[in-house]
Amino acid sequence: MKRNPRHPGSLTLRPAIALVSLCAGGVLLTPTAASADGTYRWQGERSRNYLEIRQSSTANQARVIVWPDQGSYNQWWSDFKQVSDGYYRLVNYNSQKSLDRYDGHNGGFCWGYQYDWTGQNWQRWRHKSVWSNHFGRTFDLWINKEGCNGNPYDDTLMAWGSPIDNDYQTYLRTEEFCTEGSFIIPDSCYWRRSGQ
Numbered sequence: 304m305k306r307n308p309r310h311p312g313s314l315t316l317r318p319a320i321a322l323v324s325l326c327a328g329g330v331l332l333t334p335t336a337a338s339a340d341g342t343y344r345w346q347g348e349r350s351r352n353y354l355e356i357r358q359s360s361t362a363n364q365a366r367v368i369v370w371p372d373q374g375s376y377n378q379w380w381s382d383f384k385q386v387s388d389g390y391y392r393l394v395n396y397n398s399q400k401s402l403d404r405y406d407g408h409n410g411g412f413c414w415g416y417q418y419d420w421t422g423q424n425w426q427r428w429r430h431k432s433v434w435s436n437h438f439g440r441t442f443d444l445w446i447n448k449e450g451c452n453g454n455p456y457d458d459t460l461m462a463w464g465s466p467i468d469n470d471y472q473t474y475l476r477t478e479e480f481c482t483e484g485s486f487i488i489p490d491s492c493y494w495r496r497s498g499q
Contacts, residue, residue: 342379342396347462348442348493350471353378354462356417361398364405367415369462369471390427390448392420401426402445404475406452413451415460415473424449428460435493436483442493444481451475461492 345354352369359377370378376397384392393402400417403426407413420426427448434441450458459481462471481492 342381343497344378345380345443346495346498347471348438348490348495350462352462352471353498354380354473354494356395356398356400359397360417361400363400363418364416365398365400367402367417367473369473386422386427390429392426393428393445394420402428404447404449404451413457413475415475433482433493437488438490438493443496444478444492445494446478447475459492460494461489463491 346352347354347369350369352371355368355370355373355375355378357366357368357370359375372378377395379396380402381392381394381396384394386392394400395402395417398417401420403416403418404413405416418426425447429446429448431444431446432441433444445460447458447460448455450456456479457475457477459476459478460473461476461481462473463476476492481489483489
């Protein structure tokens with residue numbers, strides 16, 4: 304049987320997940336259907352590239368970046384795995400490690416990377432659905448419980464900047480930075496679930 308590299312569910316058939324309803328900020332959120340095995344891809348609105356582990360690494364501290372669609376396993380993420388009080392963990396299909404963030408030094412940016420699940424606050428993410436007047440549609444935000452350098456206000460996952468080695472890095476920025484009406488359209492913070 305030929306294996307389809309574009310969809311990791313072709314390797315093993317995991318049970319389909321039910322649609323999950325969660326409430327954030329008084330808005331009922333119902334995530335769109337996942338693939339049959341409960342995996343998603345997250346496409347950044349600014350670059351239209353997909354959240355992935357750089358170079359398909361399975362090592363702790365490997366960078367989380369966005370990259371064009373390659374159909375590879377490192378661009379697939381688990382369904383919503385609730386851990387507590389409205390927070391979730393996101394697990395990369397290829398590495399089986401959790402989305403984490405690395406503190407910047409001297410007040411610098413915190414960037415996204417992967418690490419074994421330890422249950423710490425910096426591995427816990429809150430999902431929020433936001434409406435964009437500019438694009439006329441809803442997008443997803445991912446908000447870190449701990450925040451950058453322990454600052455809970457500098458907490459929203461974004462993909463930004465000039466490409467470094469042909470990839471865009473992920474960082475944490477303030478939720479206000481990721482809100483329309485600021486000096487830019489915050490499309491670097493907007494995520495499309497499975498490219499939808």
